[in-house]
Amino acid sequence: xxxxxxxxxxxxxxxxxxxxxxxxxxxxxxxxxxxxxxxxxxxxxxxxxxxxxxxxxxxxxxxxxxxxxxxxxxxxxxxxxxxxxxxxxxxxxxxxxxxxxxxxxxxxxxxxxxxxxxxxxxxxxxxxxxxxxxxxxxxxxxxxxxxxxxxxxxxxxxxxxxxxxxxxxxxxxxxxxxxxxxxxxxxxxxxxxxxxxxxxxxxxxxxxxxxxxxxxxxxxxxxxxxxxxxxxxxxxxxxxxxxxxxxxxxxxxxxxxxxxxxxxxxxxxxxxxxxxxxxxxxxxxxxxxxxxxxxxxxxxxxxxxxxxxxxxxxxxxxxxxxxxxxxxxxxxxxxxxxxxxxxxxxxxxxxxxxxxxxxxxxxxxxxxxxxxxxxxxxxxxxxxxxxxxxx
Amino acid sequence: xxxxxxxxxxxxxxxxxxxxxxxxxxxxxxxxxxxxxxxxxxxxxxxxxxxxxxxxxxxxxxxxxxxxxxxxxxxxxxxxxxxxxxxxxxxxxxxxxxxxxxxxx
Numbered sequence: 001x002x003x004x005x006x007x008x009x010x011x012x013x014x015x016x017x018x019x020x021x022x023x024x025x026x027x028x029x030x031x032x033x034x035x036x037x038x039x040x041x042x043x044x045x046x047x048x049x050x051x052x053x054x055x056x057x058x059x060x061x062x063x064x065x066x067x068x069x070x071x072x073x074x075x076x077x078x079x080x081x082x083x084x085x086x087x088x089x090x091x092x093x094x095x096x097x098x099x100x101x102x103x104x105x106x107x108x109x110x111x112x113x114x115x116x117x118x119x120x121x122x123x124x125x126x127x128x129x130x131x132x133x134x135x136x137x138x139x140x141x142x143x144x145x146x147x148x149x150x151x152x153x154x155x156x157x158x159x160x161x162x163x164x165x166x167x168x169x170x171x172x173x174x175x176x177x178x179x180x181x182x183x184x185x186x187x188x189x190x191x192x193x194x195x196x197x198x199x200x201x202x203x204x205x206x207x208x209x210x211x212x213x214x215x216x217x218x219x220x221x222x223x224x225x226x227x228x229x230x231x232x233x234x235x236x237x238x239x240x241x242x243x244x245x246x247x248x249x250x251x252x253x254x255x256x257x258x259x260x261x262x263x264x265x266x267x268x269x270x271x272x273x274x275x276x277x278x279x280x281x282x283x284x285x286x287x288x289x290x291x292x293x294x295x296x297x298x299x300x301x302x303x304x305x306x307x308x309x310x311x312x313x314x315x316x317x318x319x320x321x322x323x324x325x326x327x328x329x330x331x332x333x334x335x336x337x338x339x340x341x342x343x344x345x346x347x348x349x350x351x352x353x354x355x356x357x358x359x360x361x362x363x364x365x366x367x368x369x370x371x372x373x374x375x376x377x378x379x380x381x382x383x384x385x386x387x388x389x390x391x
Numbered sequence: 392x393x394x395x396x397x398x399x400x401x402x403x404x405x406x407x408x409x410x411x412x413x414x415x416x417x418x419x420x421x422x423x424x425x426x427x428x429x430x431x432x433x434x435x436x437x438x439x440x441x442x443x444x445x446x447x448x449x450x451x452x453x454x455x456x457x458x459x460x461x462x463x464x465x466x467x468x469x470x471x472x473x474x475x476x477x478x479x480x481x482x483x484x485x486x487x488x489x490x491x492x493x494x495x496x
Contacts, residue, residue, distance in 0.1 A: 099415040160414065198414050207418035215431050219409035220416045226409075 004180045009140035010035030010173045012181060013079070013105055016147035018049040019187045020103075022077040023194075024069035026054035028062045030084040031117045032169035033107040037079055063088035063095065070100035070162075071208060073196035075151060077102065081169055082109035082123045089127065095162045096131030097224055098208060101154035101194070102162045103147055104132075108269065108320075109169040110356040118357020119169040121268065121320040124297075125330045131224060133163040133231055134298040136268040140177035142295075143167045145248055148187055153238045155194050159231045166297070168270040170357065182246055190245050232299045252301035253308055254293040257283055261290030264312045264346065265369055268294050268331065271318070271354055278365035289369055294331065302338050309339065315346040316372035318387075320354045328352055328384030347376040353387030364388065430458070433476025435491040441466050443488035450480035450489065 007015075013036050017025065025044065027037040043049040052069075056062045059080050069076040080088065085106055095102065108124055110116040124134070133153060137143045143165060150163035167173060182190075198206055212220055232252070239250040256276050258264060267275045272293040282289045292308060292315075294301075309315050319329025327333035332350035339345040349372040354360050360368070368387050375385070406428075413419055444466050451459045451467045458473035459480060469480065481489040 097416070198417055198419070205421070207421075208415065210416065210418050212416060213427070213429060213431070215428050216407060216412070216416075219407060219412050222409045223412050 002180050002183050002186070004178045006176050007140065007179045007181070008035060008174065008176050009143055009167065009179070010107075011039045012140055012144050012177075012179045013147055013167070013173075014039035014043060015181055016144040017077040017103070018043050019182060019184055020077075020148050020151045020191055021075060021188075021193075022049065022051050023074035024052045024054065024066070024076045025078065026056055026062045026065035026069065026076070027078045027080065028056055028059045028084060030059070030081050032109055032119070032173045033079045033081040033084070033105070035173060036105060036107070040077070059084040059088040060091060063091040066102050066104075067091065067095050067098070067100050070095070070102050070196070071098075071200045073194060073199035075102075075155075075194045076100075077104070077147075079105040079107065081107040082111055082117075085123045085127060086111065089130070092127055092130040092132060092162075094209075096228075097220070099160040099227075100162060101151070101160055101196075103150040103154065103165065104162065105143065105147065105165045105167060107169040107173045108166050116356040117169070119171050119270075119320075120355045120357070121166070122322070122355075124164075124166050125319075125321040125323070127164070128298070128330065131161070131228060132298060133159075133161050133228070133235065134166060134296075135163065136166045136295055136297055137172070138270050138272045138293060138295075140172060140175070140179045141248070142250070143172065144179055144181065145242065145246070145250070148182070148191060149235075149238050149242050149250070151194070152191050152242075153231065153235050156234045156238070157197065159227070159234050160197075161228060161231060166269060171270040186245060190242065228299050232296070232301065235296060235299075250295065252294075252296035252304045254295060255308055256291040256293065258290030258292065258308065260288055261312060262288040263314045263316065263369060263373055264290050264292050264309060265365065265372075266292040266294055266315060266317045266331075266335070268297070268320070271320070271360060274360065274362055275318075275365050278362045278369070281362060282366060282369065287369075297331075300334065300338070305335065305338055306342060309346055310342075310344060312346040314349065314373055314376040316349045316351065316369060318354070318360075318368060319350065319352045319384075322352050322355075332384065349375045349380075350384035351387050352384060358388065360387065428472050430456075430470075430472055430474045430476075433471075433474060433494050435476045435478060436471055436474060436494050437469050437476075437478070437480050437489045438492050439466065439468055440488045440490070443486045445486055447485060449483050449485065453479050453483045455479060 044053040154163040317332035
């Protein structure tokens with residue numbers, strides 16, 4: 001029987017990759033992802049994890065090595081953050097378009113400049129369109145569970161795509177939390193061995209990475225899009241089965257105290273935990289406020305979003321990244337687009353906050369909600385507002 | 392790229408639907424590029440005036456794509472399925488029998 005113990009989340013994430021029987025780990029260390037890959041390097045060196053650990057000279061090489069590993073049918077894991085994710089940017093598109101399953105945890109961190117090792121979602125938002133399945137987690141247990149689910153989702157024959165698990169740098173990676181690591185035999189039952197249908201094999205040669213002329217590029221891209229859209233139903237299926245076996249439920253958008261809520265706040269990642277406490281406080285004060293936690297970022301859960309916001313008057317979206325010179329928060333912008341055609345939709349108010357590791361306290365979330373309600377009534381001079389900036 | 396169904400199912404030559412693209416756009420059979428319409432981005436195409444042609448074969452040898460073949464009557468003509476419209480055949484033709492015309496569709 002699996003037991004809960006105090007574990008550093010990074011260590012637990014490494015353990016989750018081990019429980020998943022990763023065959024190949026290729027990574028380049030970068031704060032705040034370092035402890036994940038350090039731990040995996042130790043597990044491999046100690047013989048606890050029978051895997052090839054490929055130390056590389058950059059993240060660009062790390063992702064390239066992962067692609068090669070996945071192409072021969074190896075279960076592949078990597079992790080990175082911020083500038084590292086940006087350095088592997090072009091290769092991310094190759095992994096998804098060539099349909100190579102792998103799991104990558106991204107220890108979300110702000111992008112330079114100024115250089116910041118602290119957390120926000122600017123790295124995640126910069127890779128929004130890379131064609132990966134992307135899941136945001138809010139605590140260590142979710143990170144562990146979704147690494148295991150990530151392999152299962154990505155390796156499903158109907159999907160065959162790489163999966164990114166976003167967990168906040170420091171706020172999650174460097175904290176010790178009570179975490180239940182599943183038993184190996186249960187993980188084995190949940191996650192069958194990986195069999196890639198068209199691996200690199202000298203007995204049955206294939207060409208990978210051929211030129212796609214104008215004659216065929218559109219067809220390839222359309223197939224890729226349809227395939228990623230379909231991955232949503234498989235993700236839901238895998239989460240349901242995970243719940244049956246391990247007793248923990250996951251959904252694309254989790255609702256917290258949303259019954260009868262006129263005002264909804266939407267957050268992603270670890271800040272949702274503080275937001276929950278803030279919602280408790282506001283509910284205690286008699287305010288009809290609820291919280292939405294967006295977990296499945298790609299493929300985007302359109303139907304689920306439309307369903308959960310339909311009775312609200314105001315929807316306040318907190319982004320932890322800026323799409324500069326554009327709509328402000330990329331998440332808010334997508335949510336506005338998703339609801340544009342709805343006959344009945346809430347007023348949508350966008351905030352940017354929590355940049356570069358700036359905390360948002362319980363009182364902060366309360367302030368954001370109050371200001372959001374005010375903007376819904378009186379309007380704002382700006383498309384979006386930033387929370388907590390000093391004049 | 393997808394070989395899927397290309398042999399079993401008759402279709403317009405070189406036209407592949409998105410559902411027929413192989414996993415990851417992999418090529419599972421060697422040498423299948425002959426089935427791919429690589430000449431779809433030309434801006435000009437060669438038109439031969441067979442009255443002027445003396446069957447000298449120079450166009451056949453100069454074509455960098457190797458897409459000029461002998462016709463039944465012994466003349467030479469480019470296969471537009473592969474021709475990129477480079478115009479080398481027209482430049483080299485000693486009889487000026489080949490004219491490059493705008494590819495308008």
